Amino acid sequence: MTLFQTCQALLFDLDGTLVDSAPDLWRATNHVLCLRGHAALPLEQVRDYVGNGARFLLARGFWGLEATPPVNDPDFEAAVKDFLDYYREHIIDHSHPYPGVVDTLETLQRQGFALALVTNKPEYLTHLMLEKLNLRRFFPVVVGGDTLPERKPHPLPMVHAMRQLGTPAAATIMIGDSETDSLAARNAGCGLIMVSHGYNRGLPLEDLKPDGIIHHFNQLIGLLPSPRSTMATINEFNTAT
Numbered sequence: 157m158t159l160f161q162t163c164q165a166l167l168f169d170l171d172g173t174l175v176d177s178a179p180d181l182w183r184a185t186n187h188v189l190c191l192r193g194h195a196a197l198p199l200e201q202v203r204d205y206v207g208n209g210a211r212f213l214l215a216r217g218f219w220g221l222e223a224t225p226p227v228n229d230p231d232f233e234a235a236v237k238d239f240l241d242y243y244r245e246h247i248i249d250h251s252h253p254y255p256g257v258v259d260t261l262e263t264l265q266r267q268g269f270a271l272a273l274v275t276n277k278p279e280y281l282t283h284l285m286l287e288k289l290n291l292r293r294f295f296p297v298v299v300g301g302d303t304l305p306e307r308k309p310h311p312l313p314m315v316h317a318m319r320q321l322g323t324p325a326a327a328t329i330m331i332g333d334s335e336t337d338s339l340a341a342r343n344a345g346c347g348l349i350m351v352s353h354g355y356n357r358g359l360p361l362e363d364l365k366p367d368g369i370i371h372h373f374n375q376l377i378g379l380l381p382s383p384r385s386t387m388a389t390i391n392e393f394n395t396a397t
Contacts, residue, residue: 159347159367164383165323166264167314167346168295169332170275170282171206172354174257175289178203179250184243185217188235194218206355207334209276209301214239221357244281248288254353256373261294267382272297272317276307276336297321309339314346329367331376338364349379 171177182202190196197217205216211225214235226232265271271294275282279300286292297320299313306312318328330341333354341348349368350361361369368379 159329160379161381162327163269163329163347163380164327165270165272165318165321165329166380167272167274167317167328167330169330169334169337169354170273170277170285172333172356173254173331173337173351174273174291175251175253175285176353177247177251177285178206178355180243180246180248181206181213183246183249184239185213187242188214188239189217191238192235203355204357207276207336207357209307210239210243210278211236240278240281244284247281247285251285251289253289253291254351254373258291260373260376261291263377264380265294269380269383270321270323271295272299272321274299274308274313274317274330274340276301279303309336309343311340311344314340314344318344318346329380335359335364338366349376 168174171181178199182197182199185202185205186196202213202217204221205213214232215223215225261271273282273286273295277285277300279298279302282298282300283292286295286298297317299317301307304312304316308314314330318325325345329347329349330337331349331351332338332341333351334356338348338350348366349370350364350366351373352361352369352371370376370379
């Protein structure tokens with residue numbers, strides 16, 4: 157049986173995969189930059205900076221795409237706090253689930269898939285966004301960027317989510333939008349389906365060698381037979397043999 161046919165669990169990224177959150181992240185980034193005398197950045201540039209959490213987003217906002225967060229820099233830490241405070245208050249002013257996300261999650265949940273969210277967004281902001289967008293009901297397991305000592309692309313968040321769901325890597329697929337998600341999936345030994353609408357910094361998705369690419373969220377339904385139907389097929393085969 158193929159990976160898609162044996163899938164029992166799905167791990168979802170949040171920003172750029174389930175939710176188009178770039179408009180509010182962009183506003184929060186420019187709020188901090190302008191407070192400190194920097195020029196505002198265009199939305200499309202900030203989209204390319206999303207994916208590794210607030211600290212990397214801000215570092216890239218200040219110093220460019222290849223920047224990494226400074227260590228033990230009080231001014232930078234104050235900027236991060238300003239960013240998080242502003243973003244918390246405006247987290248869904250302009251953010252929304254991508255078309256088909258809610259209907260697809262409802263179908264996958266009804267079909268019996270185990271669902272989890274694995275994101276680099278801080279956990280408290282993740283729960284806040286999920287609650288405000290009425291998405292929390294789909295995810296019994298939520299792993300944020302600060303839930304564990306490591307974050308994606310390290311495999312620990314993925315392994316933790318799979319342990320919580322009780323599913324092996326061989327029966328688990330990550331749904332993501334970026335190279336960070338691709339590396340996390342491969343490092344954890346699970347499958348990978350990528351969405352074409354996310355924040356992938358212009359990288360051709362084919363170069364990341366996913367197991368599948370979808371251009372609309374509801375295409376997941378056609379790719380993945382429900383775990384219940386898969387188990388019925390296996391049971392029928394076992395009975396016949």
